[in-house]
Amino acid sequence: MSVSVHINSIEKKFEKVEALKKLSLNIEEGELFGFIGPDGSGKTTLFRLITSLLIPDGGNIKVGELDSETDFREIRKITGYMPGRFSLYHDLSVEENLNFYASIFNTTLKKNYHLIKDVYEQIEPFKKRKAGALSGGMKQKLALSCALIHKPELLILDEPTTGVDAVSRKEFWELLKKMQKTGITILVSTPYMDEASLCDRVALMQKGSLLALDSPENIVKKYDGDLWQLSSSNMHTIIADLSEVGSGIKNIFRFGEKVHITSNGLNLEEVKSVITEELKSKGHNNIIVEAAKPQIEDCFLDLMEEN
Amino acid sequence: MWAFIKKEFFHIFRDIRSMVILFGMPIAQVLLFGFAITTDIKDVNIAILDNSKDNITMELSNKLVSSGYFILNDNLKSNDQIEAAFKRGDIKEVVIFENDFAKKLKKEGKANVQLILDASEPNTANMISAYTSGIINTYSLELMKKSFKMPVSIITDTKMLYNPELKSVYMFVPGVITIILMLVSAMMTSISITREKEVGTMEAILVSPLRPIQIILGKVAPYVILSFINLIVILLLAKFVFAMPMYGSLILLLLESILFIVMALALGILISAISKSQQQAMMLSMFGLLLPTILLSGFIFPIENMPLPLQWVSHIMPSKWFIIILKNIMLKGVGMAYFWKETLILFLMTTFFIVMSVKKFKLRLE
Known part of the structure; x- marks a missing residue:
């Protein structure tokens, strides 16, 4: 009970802005596929094209055998879609929201309770509460329940974790993994790069094009170049101070509690000496510079820098 | 659905x-x-300055007051009191009958009534004057039929603007x-x-x-x-x-x-x-x-x-x-x-x- 999605050189323009530039990719049946990219990279537009809410200016999209333009009614029957802003009725209770979404897909909460049990159980104690009074994490779970209620074969989630706390984000991804085991194809977009490693495969998008398309592991493997991480006593000003080092340093970006930098062909010792000198003169102590293992964020930032 | x-x-x-x-x-x-x-008028306070005080002006005053549209607030004695009456703010209209009203009507077949209105609310003023004129006109027609048996007219400045029954x-x-x-x-x-x-x-x-x-x-x-x-x-x-x-x-x-x-x-x-x-x-x-x-x-x-x-x-x-x-x-x-x-x-x-x-x-x- 899952479908594949084939996107063939899809194009979409909004007035003068090219939202998608001849984008092609295939998503396998039962895959948990992630779209990563900053705001404005075309993720939402792509999802709206797949759900047939928009019509492409060129190319086509197939969901299984169905064409997104001509067979849109069929596609809508088998697709569960969770738009970027959780589309819930704030003045309706949790239960009323679910019942409503069930009924517009010609089903009932009772009949399909087993489908959403895992998600819904967590918010069921609050089922009489108005959706507007829920926390971000609970809203997200309710929206997911609403998108799952009609037993979709394809689940499309547009930035489901945006604006949700870290614990809820983690729980949410665990739920997605569970869903995937029931055989649903899941497309999920996120601006958080750390979530990429939880997908089977990811597409890195920027300005309507694909920068990379592979499994998270392979993307990390392909990373070439050296990566250093450093920390000091004064992390507040470290990025500003580093940017004045200049020679040899290519990229500087904050990574968790540390700072990652890349260089142009310097080895560890050379980097160390350049940086330590500079930072010491700016009043930093406890300067630690060491080689770092690249994470998926590093790969993305590197790729985005190249383009 | x-x-x-x-x-x-x-x-x-x-x-x-x-x-x-x-x-x-x-x-x-x-x-x-x-x-x-509402554009109807009801219980409007008026004052009357009767310079003639004869039977016709008395009757006409009674007609005005008993119409239900007007309440007689004050009987003025002279022209000087008019402004003061308006300034007190409770009256909207002063009806002034000229000297020797009844005599003139008999002799010349016409007499003058002056209506002075508080026009700070123009629409209301318009309506009040229309209602007053209406009553006066009706009265003059009655007079003509009953007592004089000859054409008489009481001249007012204003015209009837619309049907008071509306x-x-x-x-x-x-x-x-x-x-x-x-x-x-x-x-x-x-x-x-x-x-x-x-x-x-x-x-x-x-x-x-x-x-x-x-x-x-x-x-x-x-x-x-x-x-x-x-x-x-x-x-x-x-x-x-x-x-x-x-x-x-x-x-x-x-x-x-x-x-x-x-x-x-x-x-x-x-x-x-x-x-x-x-x-x-x-x-x-x-x-x-x-x-x-x-x-x-x-x-x-x-x-x-x-x-x-x-x-x-x-x-x-x-x-x-x-x-x-x-x-x-x-x-x-x-x-x-x-x-x-x-x-x-x-x-x-x-x-x-x-x-x-x-x-x-x-x-x-x-």
Whole structure:
């Protein structure tokens, strides 16, 4: 009970802005596929094209055998879609929201309770509460329940974790993994790069094009170049101070509690000496510079820098 | 569909603002137009300066005071007191009879009355002077028949502006019905549809297998019911609070109203299709529907007195035709034979707007 999605050189323009530039990719049946990219990279537009809410200016999209333009009614029957802003009725209770979404897909909460049990159980104690009074994490779970209620074969989630706390984000991804085991194809977009490693495969998008398309592991493997991480006593000003080092340093970006930098062909010792000198003169102590293992964020930032 | 309608009712009943607009507004409007913004006058304080003090001026003063429109507040002694009387602020009019009023009337066949009015409220002043003149004119006709048997005239400065028998509430009720139905049907539906667009729930509904007609019906059905309830409330108020007559067929009136409601709903859907936010929908319905309904439908300002281009514009106002139909049924008590043309025009407009709105309502986001 899952479908594949084939996107063939899809194009979409909004007035003068090219939202998608001849984008092609295939998503396998039962895959948990992630779209990563900053705001404005075309993720939402792509999802709206797949759900047939928009019509492409060129190319086509197939969901299984169905064409997104001509067979849109069929596609809508088998697709569960969770738009970027959780589309819930704030003045309706949790239960009323679910019942409503069930009924517009010609089903009932009772009949399909087993489908959403895992998600819904967590918010069921609050089922009489108005959706507007829920926390971000609970809203997200309710929206997911609403998108799952009609037993979709394809689940499309547009930035489901945006604006949700870290614990809820983690729980949410665990739920997605569970869903995937029931055989649903899941497309999920996120601006958080750390979530990429939880997908089977990811597409890195920027300005309507694909920068990379592979499994998270392979993307990390392909990373070439050296990566250093450093920390000091004064992390507040470290990025500003580093940017004045200049020679040899290519990229500087904050990574968790540390700072990652890349260089142009310097080895560890050379980097160390350049940086330590500079930072010491700016009043930093406890300067630690060491080689770092690249994470998926590093790969993305590197790729985005190249383009 | 049923779930959709139920959901829509939840939205309405849980939102205090909608409830106020839906149920407070009609009642407030009818009462406002009926009582406060009335153009009838009643119990106006006046003063009389009688320089003649003869039997005719006495009788005329009595006529004025006993008419029910005026209360004699003060009897002035001289011209000097007039200004002071107005400045006290409780009188609106001073009636001045000239010297030797009765004598002049007998000798010359005419005598003068001067009316001085507080024109700080021009409309009221106009009306008061019209009522006063009316009473004086009636009296002079009586005099002519009874006592003098020859033409006499009491000359006043003002002319009779309109028929004092005209009760304004009769004119307002059809207008208020029209405004309320327009407001509830068109504005509320357009706002509720654009709200779904704004909140993003429309996106989720659109990706469902529902057909456009199902979505539209689900959204508008509650408003048909509520508009209808409003109509009945207004009719009851008109009947029991203002004793407004209802000469024609009630069933015909309700059927014509349903036609108008459907027209207004279609307009509402059309507005929601072209506006992107609730605010825009509200502005469009306010300035595109409500104001023209109030100003150009003949509800307050007679269409015959408008400049020609505005008269043409008034023809495309559905409310104009609906008000004609309502007045015909309620006040004249005539049947379909007298307003089939207006009904046909309304029907064609309704069909046009329905076709337009279904066409404009898209199952996609652009």
